Amino acid sequence: MPNRLARGSLPSAGFGTRGSDGKTRGSESSGGLAIPGRSRAGGPSCQGGIAGIGDAWRTLGRPGLEYPATVSASRILLVEDDPTTREHLSRSLQEADGIQLVGAVASLAEARALLAEVSLDVLLTDLDLPDGSGLELVREVSGRDGVVPLVITVFADERHVIAAIRAGAMGYLLKDQKGPDVIQAVRNAVDGGAPISPEIAAYLLREVRGAEERPDPGPVPQLSAREREVLRCIVRGFTYDEIAGLLEISAHTVSTHIRKIYRKLAVHSRGEAVYEALQLGLVHPDD
Numbered sequence: 001m002p003n004r005l006a007r008g009s010l011p012s013a014g015f016g017t018r019g020s021d022g023k024t025r026g027s028e029s030s031g032g033l034a035i036p037g038r039s040r041a042g043g044p045s046c047q048g049g050i051a052g053i054g055d056a057w058r059t060l061g062r063p064g065l066e067y068p069a070t071v072s073a074s075r076i077l078l079v080e081d082d083p084t085t086r087e088h089l090s091r092s093l094q095e096a097d098g099i100q101l102v103g104a105v106a107s108l109a110e111a112r113a114l115l116a117e118v119s120l121d122v123l124l125t126d127l128d129l130p131d132g133s134g135l136e137l138v139r140e141v142s143g144r145d146g147v148v149p150l151v152i153t154v155f156a157d158e159r160h161v162i163a164a165i166r167a168g169a170m171g172y173l174l175k176d177q178k179g180p181d182v183i184q185a186v187r188n189a190v191d192g193g194a195p196i197s198p199e200i201a202a203y204l205l206r207e208v209r210g211a212e213e214r215p216d217p218g219p220v221p222q223l224s225a226r227e228r229e230v231l232r233c234i235v236r237g238f239t240y241d242e243i244a245g246l247l248e249i250s251a252h253t254v255s256t257h258i259r260k261i262y263r264k265l266a267v268h269s270r271g272e273a274v275y276e277a278l279q280l281g282l283v284h285p286d287d
Contacts, residue, residue: 076122086106111125
């Protein structure tokens with residue numbers, strides 16, 4: 001497996017998401033595993049160590065966090081061609097509180113037919129389908145406001161992971177995960193997170209750690225002190241509103257800083273910003 005991830009290989013994958021309170025949120029992610037520090041008021045802080053890329057990507061939900069039933073159930077479309085796997089996942093989704101399975105189909109054609117008729121919050125798709133790649137569906141729903149594309153597959157190699165990320169997938173799950181773990185990942189995605197299987201998180205972590213041994217990527221973009229504070233918060237997974245509260249500035253000002261950061265880093269999404277920040281040393285694991 002090649003040891004290098006190309007700069008700019010992460011996705012343009014900012015989508016609005018529906019939180020557990022039923023309200024639509026902005027395109028930046030929140031929720032999931034994080035190990036924040038504490039602010040002066042005792043709340044979360046942008047300071048504190050980063051345990052790994054799994055934290056930055058908000059991996060699989062806060063331990064012990066209860067997800068109450070939402071006012072409107074999160075609508076899920078499952079695309080899986082293997083009958084046994086499809087039945088197993090369908091049963092798990094149907095039995096989960098706060099989740100409505102709007103369809104469980106086996107092909108691109110069936111999925112597209114349903115997408116034309118129903119609205120949904122999460123697309124959960126296999127990659128290897130009989131009439132094409134699930135990445136086609138990921139790209140198609142990426143432009144839909146409020147829809148979170150997730151991949152569930154047997155492929156754990158670099159080529160498939162990076163291709164899914166580039167296509168716009170906001171999460172990457174492996175089929176060996178148990179039903180409750182898949183449900184937790186779906187809930188995390190609806191809540192604004194970007195769930196990934198532990199094996200994939202470990203792979204991305206190795207890539208980030210290995211960056212220190214790679215050739216110098218070139219000049220490091222110059223960020224202002226405030227932009228670095230905002231970037232640190234982005235890496236730690238805070239939302240626009242949370243960053244605004246922590247830094248005592250308006251959400252509009254946060255949005256302005258983020259646009260400037262994206263332009264300076266030549267990225268288009270939170271995932272790319274996190275990756276570049278770690279690769280370029282703008283944010284360190286012990287920050």
